Amino acid sequence: MKHDRNILPAIEVRALSKTFTLHLRGSQRLPVLQGFEMEVYPGECVALVGASGQGKSTLMKCLYGSYGCEQGRVVLRAGHDSVDLASASPRQVLHWRRRGISYVSQFLRAVPRVGALDVVAERLLEDLPPDGTDALDDARYAQQAAAAREQACTLLARLNLPSALWELPPATFSGGEQQRVNIARGFVKPTPVLLLDEPTASLDAANRRIVVQLIAEAKARGAAVVGIFHDEEVRDTVATRQVGFA
Numbered sequence: 001m002k003h004d005r006n007i008l009p010a011i012e013v014r015a016l017s018k019t020f021t022l023h024l025r026g027s028q029r030l031p032v033l034q035g036f037e038m039e040v041y042p043g044e045c046v047a048l049v050g051a052s053g054q055g056k057s058t059l060m061k062c063l064y065g066s067y068g069c070e071q072g073r074v075v076l077r078a079g080h081d082s083v084d085l086a087s088a089s090p091r092q093v094l095h096w097r098r099r100g101i102s103y104v105s106q107f108l109r110a111v112p113r114v115g116a117l118d119v120v121a122e123r124l125l126e127d128l129p130p131d132g133t134d135a136l137d138d139a140r141y142a143q144q145a146a147a148a149r150e151q152a153c154t155l156l157a158r159l160n161l162p163s164a165l166w167e168l169p170p171a172t173f174s175g176g177e178q179q180r181v182n183i184a185r186g187f188v189k190p191t192p193v194l195l196l197d198e199p200t201a202s203l204d205a206a207n208r209r210i211v212v213q214l215i216a217e218a219k220a221r222g223a224a225v226v227g228i229f230h231d232e233e234v235r236d237t238v239a240t241r242q243v244g245f246a
């Protein structure tokens, strides 16, 4: 795939090295990534492929700012803004997560007692008020919250989550139901970077197709997508390119 030379990658990983130090095991060191390089342009979906234990999930966590690293850069770009997550402060990482990165992890980590609909809608409310504006008054916040819940309803309905479950906390949901709440939370905000860790692992064929459509729509709006897809059919459908781990 050729890229417009005027367009910079949305994700640029340069000379990234990550070693785990096992402090409870005599400080044994486990090198996982060494000099890793990758770039992902807006509109691409890069699939990470390779044997188990080679570092795919570790890279995803570096791209989300969960892991620091000894060497290298993990640059994300959105419009005129950019950050190097490898050296960013925790505050900058949180700022980018709210505005710039969506991450569908394998497992839903929801706050107890918050219903599925609000788990999804909250993602749209976490960066209010927007930069440069005054604090929202209660009426305007209520308006935004209602609009966010409306968007969450649309996505949960599209993902075939029964409406009887929408107000219930997802802790007791089945694996596939929890995964669909997680997917809705990951896709509800159109961020420039989208990270997907096995997004279809617990889904039936009909819901897998919906997720494939959602990924295609994200690419079409210009998101840079990185994913781990063990389902080869899904991978071959959504990936524009593969990056191998050996």
Ligand SMILES: Nc1ncnc2c1ncn2[C@@H]1O[C@H](COP(=O)(O)OP(=O)(O)OP(=O)(O)O)[C@@H](O)[C@H]1O
Residues within 6 Å of the ligand: 020, 021, 022, 030, 032, 050, 051, 052, 053, 054, 055, 056, 057, 058, 059
């Ligand atoms: N937090 C951690 N502390 C110590 N070692 C870790 C940690 N996370 C991962 N590892 C080790 O790093 C290596 C890479 O793990 P990782 O989960 O990134 O692999 P993977 O390619 O995603 O594997 P899989 O396909 O099985 O999910 C493994 O040997 C793993 O044991």
